Amino acid sequence: MVGLVSTGVLYGDYDLIPRRDLWGVLRTLSAGILEEPWLVLGDFNAVIDDSEVCGRAADTSASMAEFRSCIFDTGLVQLPSTGCPFTWHNCSEGARSLWKRLDRMLVNEAWLEAWPDSSYICALPSTSDHSPLVLTGTHRDAEHAIFRFDNYLARQPDFRRQRQRKGNLTENVKMAKRFLDKAQTLFATYKEDLLLHLVKCCRTVYSEAIKQEIRMLKTACQIAVDEAW
Template identity: 70%
Template structure:
């Protein structure tokens, strides 16, 4: 059993030319990492084929071909995943809405030999336009990793609440939105990590509702008894 693994976290530039430099660097790195488990994850800012795009997008055939070639030449394979098939949204609605699978985890064959049941979960985005990715199915460190990811999700909830503290009605809407997403995740995966997330989001929603009710009561009192 391996006691050491290598993890590379990357970000692919939006423009094609700088991404080519990244693909070259990744291929060069793969030549150095030849006998250890290797995980590559992040926002690649590229898709592999048209099935990873939902909505109207520009022609990216050259980008897709170069991305597939990089993965092949680096000796990497896609780690199996469950959850949302698209990991990025342009935050638009109607005909302008666009979803893409820009975030993923790739591994070498030595990683799969070490952890053949490993995979990851693509979680629905909350306040970010990108989906969190949760690594699962490993013999070591999985519980701690999932806990860290759960805390990152909760930070987004509390950050949004703090940002909108001056608008209590909007707080309620946001908190309800977070709660609905958390419940959907638990319904889909039936895992304790998402049950904990539901409980935390429910507490946030409860506090938001109480604050809004208090505000409405004070407003009504002032209208009945103006100064």
């Protein structure tokens, strides 16, 4: 049973200088949160690297490096995510269109020990220009942990959920394909270098989504073989 859990919801300033104060606050908080699970989520208004941007943006290598340094110093890691590859869009079209991954969930080691299968979904935006984030996962009961594998375990909920993830991955592939089709349509119309870069970004995301689905299919096939035995 989990005791104290620390959760922080934040909003990062648009400007780099004020954001440094937020990074400092996170570093200070991390020094006092050593044992309990810690989740930090929200709109950080920062990206980790160029792969989290599609379009012409003003993000500098310095601001990205400072964000990465903050994550490293606090001992936080990114939770795995599915859904939209970018969590914010500037609601513009053509050459001015811009996608970024500004929203995320970060956790510490204690969180991963308590919820090792936790992840989050980046859903499609509705009333906001940001994607809502949906946390998923189940708590691991350390007193009843299982350390051996038997074929009958493949029929338990954890393994069934693993196979059900294929449905989520399929949706990711479809969504990535829609992004790619839209980008290719824009490039065919406007012939801008920026849109060509966007097409390449979307192609990379689409390719990665397909690879993830293939890996999951292989895992599901292996489970099916184990069940047959």
